Amino acid sequence: MDTEVTQSPSHLVKGKGQKAKMDCVPMRGHASVYWYRNKLEAFEFLVYLWNGKITEDTDMFKQRFSAECPQNSPCSLEINSTEA
Numbered sequence: 001m002d003t004e005v006t007q008s009p010s011h012l013v014k015g016k017g018q019k020a021k022m023d024c025v026p027m028r029g030h031a032s033v034y035w036y037r038n039k040l041e042a043f044e045f046l047v048y049l050w051n052g053k054i055t056e057d058t059d060m061f062k063q064r065f066s067a068e069c070p071q072n073s074p075c076s077l078e079i080n081s082t083e084a
Helices: 059-064
Strands: 005-008 020-026 032-039 042-050 053-057 065-068 075-079
Touching (some): 020 032, 042 059, 059 065
Antiparallel strands (some): 005 020, 042 053
């Protein structure tokens, strides 16, 4: 099974304290979206959405991030205030 997603932009550079937003379009028929951040050389889990609803998240996600995944639209992750 192919689990490819399209993320836009593929990477993002912002100054400290700015908002940032990224979109991802899962393959047709997929109901799950996981967002991770790449911190140094490790991936850190942020949030899991299933059928458009947040199912699992972290305290860090709640403090600095928001996410949505409307039906038939790209899913999005927003950083409320960027930091180094």
